[in-house]
Amino acid sequence: MNWSRREFIVKGATLFATLGLGGPLLLSKSGQPLLAESAGDAPASTPAAAETGSPVLVVIQLSGGNDGINTLIPYGLGGYFDARPTLAMREDEVLAINGHVGLHPSLRGLHGMYVSGRLAIVQGVGYPNPDRSHFRSMDIWQTAEPDKIGLDGWLGRYIRSSLADVGNPLKALQIGSFANKSFQMDEVNVPVVQTLDTFRLVDPKTPVAMQNRIAESFLDMYDPNRQGVQIGVACRRGKEAYESVAAIQSLGAGYRNKVEYPKSGFAKDLQLVVRMLAGQSRTRVFYTQLGGFDDHAQEKEQHANLLKDLDSAVSAFYADLEEHGISQNVVTVVFSEFGRRVKENGSGGTDHGTAAPMFVLGPKVKGGLYGAYPSLTDIDRNGDLKYAVDFRSVYHTLIDRWLQGDAKSALMKSYENIGFIV
Numbered sequence: 001m002n003w004s005r006r007e008f009i010v011k012g013a014t015l016f017a018t019l020g021l022g023g024p025l026l027l028s029k030s031g032q033p034l035l036a037e038s039a040g041d042a043p044a045s046t047p048a049a050a051e052t053g054s055p056v057l058v059v060i061q062l063s064g065g066n067d068g069i070n071t072l073i074p075y076g077l078g079g080y081f082d083a084r085p086t087l088a089m090r091e092d093e094v095l096a097i098n099g100h101v102g103l104h105p106s107l108r109g110l111h112g113m114y115v116s117g118r119l120a121i122v123q124g125v126g127y128p129n130p131d132r133s134h135f136r137s138m139d140i141w142q143t144a145e146p147d148k149i150g151l152d153g154w155l156g157r158y159i160r161s162s163l164a165d166v167g168n169p170l171k172a173l174q175i176g177s178f179a180n181k182s183f184q185m186d187e188v189n190v191p192v193v194q195t196l197d198t199f200r201l202v203d204p205k206t207p208v209a210m211q212n213r214i215a216e217s218f219l220d221m222y223d224p225n226r227q228g229v230q231i232g233v234a235c236r237r238g239k240e241a242y243e244s245v246a247a248i249q250s251l252g253a254g255y256r257n258k259v260e261y262p263k264s265g266f267a268k269d270l271q272l273v274v275r276m277l278a279g280q281s282r283t284r285v286f287y288t289q290l291g292g293f294d295d296h297a298q299e300k301e302q303h304a305n306l307l308k309d310l311d312s313a314v315s316a317f318y319a320d321l322e323e324h325g326i327s328q329n330v331v332t333v334v335f336s337e338f339g340r341r342v343k344e345n346g347s348g349g350t351d352h353g354t355a356a357p358m359f360v361l362g363p364k365v366k367g368g369l370y371g372a373y374p375s376l377t378d379i380d381r382n383g384d385l386k387y388a389v390d391f392r393s394v395y396h397t398l399i400d401r402w403l404q405g406d407a408k409s410a411l412m413k414s415y416e417n418i419g420f421i422v
Helices: 005-017 108-115 134-143 154-162 208-221 229-249 265-278 299-323 391-402 407-411
Strands: 056-062 119-126 172-175 285-290 330-336 356-361 368-370
Touching: 056 265, 056 299, 108 119, 108 299, 108 356, 119 391, 154 285, 154 391, 154 407, 172 265, 265 285, 265 299, 285 299, 299 330, 330 391, 356 391, 391 407
Parallel strands: 056 285, 056 330, 119 368, 172 285
Antiparallel strands: 119 356, 330 356
8 A cells, every 4th residue: 555645644634633433543563553552641441540520511502692581581571572572482381490480491301400400590691892793702702801802712721720730632622623712722732523433544454564654654743852843833733633533542432322312413412422421531621512593583493493402412411421420520501602682573583682591500510590680671772681690700610619720810810609519
């Protein structure tokens, strides 16, 4: 088998762009995975090394601007039915929490978690001087810097300040390929895992000797001892990507598929989280997304379907975690870049708004309502809700109380701890 220089470069780029699960990528002369031998601090398969008690944070981004008013429905508050003559949910449809608010009928699983004390709902979350652009507002949520264009992500700063001494190349993972500045940081490399499919650099029928030559060439190409600042950075990135692949392929076979997940890409993403944790990846932060929430027209059915996708996937996810005995280690936070306007528009939808609820869930969460629901009548001049809770307070609580990290360094100042962690 002869490779041209172009084929080698293309295959190498694919290695670092796509991380998959499956059999050995490259083999050593002994027939063992060479990547695993070279991975340094790749996860071990013994329970002692798995750090099964370490707290794990799963971030779910609802992209497009989720309609918070029809997610946590203020059916008992003045102005709701007047503002939404076609979009308002009837009182008998709402999954009541109290006499004033309740969850959308698509959120039966999350409502059950609320009733059992495992879902915290933080009401009226936003930030000062809100921006209604998808791109700018998401940038603000991902960098936690509303007052300027931030260069670093809030989770990147957390990893740098609190996980710098953790030698695991899988300490944070993005599940699925999408634009995300949350992990952005010069000193931080976070792998992107897109699929459960087997990934191999070469055909498994390739002779072992040739596979070894390819592996050795990669290791030589990304030798971190090469001279020069720019090439040194490239080598470090290449080596980190190589180690990430090695770490994934060295995961133990600890996953047992006993829970039926919905047939959706988002559900598969959450199942991958369980598969990696059960395989002792020791990952501390996972980040994924569910898109499609930009409901300018015909919102009622579309929004109901999206919330059903969220609810069924999250319900299966926690059932799966419980099957593997690791649900106590996992807290999940759900957010969107902004909410929607109070009044429906003329197309059966809603336009970009401001404040919206955030969900925090898991067995170690102190369930309940936090903050106050914003008034539907005392609104700003654009017809939007006035926020009551700064989203950075939610982040601060998650880092400080759950992850037990340096929240001040991650957010560049201290914020209120809200109290939803047991």
